[in-house]
Amino acid sequence: MLGLGVDRLRADMNRLLALLFHQGVLDEQFLQLQQLQDESSPNFVSEVVNIYFHESEKLLRNLRGLLMDKEFSDYKKIGIHLNQFMGSSSSIGAKRVRNVCVAFRAASEQNNRAGCLRALELLEHEYCYLKNKLHELFHIEQQRVLAAGVRYPMQH
């Protein structure tokens, strides 16, 4: 019974991952991340991803703050933020977020404020979708671990 639950949860996880890969939300870098998770760091993926969420929300706030400023002209700063966002997104394999960042950066390099704002909204949307899906994934993972009777010290 317990074993069945584990299998079902594992299948759920795989299905969700497959969907996210299919949609291009994640890429193989996420698998790379999962491969780095071992006994010495059993929560590596969720740790990194949670830091990513934290940092990304900060960046999104900053970006919105910059763009909403009436006398805004600091495209350079936008570029720095976006570079950060791109770096961290590519590190966790958040492919679609990263791609929106690329487009966003292109708009900022052309000092296209309207384009920047639209890209920001798209970015916020993509980020939220990613966050929800990854939370879902971690939730299933957590259940699976519990069901398997293996208890790793959980951080969150």
Next chain:
Amino acid sequence: MLLKENSHGDQFPVGMQVLAIDANFVCLKYLVTVLQQCRYKVTATTDAEEALQILRNKNEEFDIVITDVVREDIDGFKLLQIISLEMDIPVVMVSANDDVSNIMRSIKHGARDYLLKPVRLQEMMNIWQHVIRKNLDNPEKSSITKEIIDQKISTLKRTRNQSTKEEDESTKEEGETNTHPDIASSSRKKSRMTWTQELHEKFLDAIQELGNEEAVPNTILKIMNVPGLTRENVASHLQKYRNILKKQKATMNQQKNREPNLNRNSTNMHGCHTAYQSTSAVPSNFHPVNLVPNSEELASSKQLYQYYMQSRQYPMEQGMHNHVYGNPPSTPLPTENYLPVPDLKLLKFPSVFPGIKVVDGCLGISSGPSNTPPFSPSIPDVCYIPSTQMLGDNASTQIDAISQHGLAAWPPQDFGPGQHAVKNFVNEPGDTNCERKNIDLPDYMQDPNLTDLKGKGKAKAVQYFPEHPHMESGFHQYRNSFTDDELTMMVKEFNDDDPPKL
């Protein structure tokens, strides 16, 4: 063995000391984990200032530095510059930015590698090779270059030393050595101060800014504004630079006068020597490009006239240089070598991307259209429209304030009051049309103004190639640093690179 066996033991890459710097905590955590998987000893920081502190305190211990590029305090380029100036540690750049200009700039600054984020385990497994290469490179590079340059302009070196002594400027050879006591005492590191390409560029900029009269070490130092650089370094570099220019000019004049002479080889050698001795004093009317020689040199009025002809028609001078110093591979001029020299190609590095202008702002993102990377490959991915189906049931429960805004505003038909103002300001005709026609593409990508702009940018970039300024053309070599003798080569390239027009 060149490797430091004491610190590495037998299984070399294992336990290699790596300093990882990334302002982005996510990237840093990932990078550190990857590096640890490679079984390196990792020290990590998000703060460049702290990294420098660590390096300065115990720089003996690190084999390699891995740093990101774009950051708000000290960016990767500056960090790279400081590290190559103060200590001799290979630096690998890691960035999400794949701009060609950024990569070029890193190479010019002396980065050993430029990796794109996300870094792979396999890539990191290999970085130890930079440590080995550095150790192999240093003795080899200096000996080869020295040999070639010694043969090529042996007279220059001797006379330069003489003239250095004659000068009453306080530019002793010791001024070359690094003044940091911890660095000077280390046997591993270069005892000499390294003039990187970037430094030399700054140096040239400073000279240009100051003009002939004002170019004294103190003011140059102030303008260059490089931490760790001393007045002595600048003074000695300036003097060497001037001497080399003088020498070149003198040789050129001599060669010009002896043009009809058939026995070019011997006369040229002779010419070098005499001309050089006569110009041991620094001329007051010094200029980095068109050096005006001392009046003693211009013995006859005919020569003077010739000189002015030359300086007015700069391309002529290029031709002259090519005659004297042999040709870069591409020049259509006759390729006699007047000196018994080995092939100059050995020292020349391919000048790929000659039109790429390195923007000297400290940030990686440049605003010029010529540097805009083509971002079309990403468009299909961006065009995805999320359906509420995909978001699932529990999606809405976790959406925070930001996301709700984002969702509500997609597809972007209405932008709210702030954005309307922007739209008016930017004034995009046909914007709404685009939206109606093809709603799933974010319309900033369809904006006709924008595509037009991009087109212009491309055209500009193409145009830009033939007309790159003389000043930059000298630095296309993939060299990170150079000794004093290499400076000679550099100054020469500086003149040689332009297409000769005779």
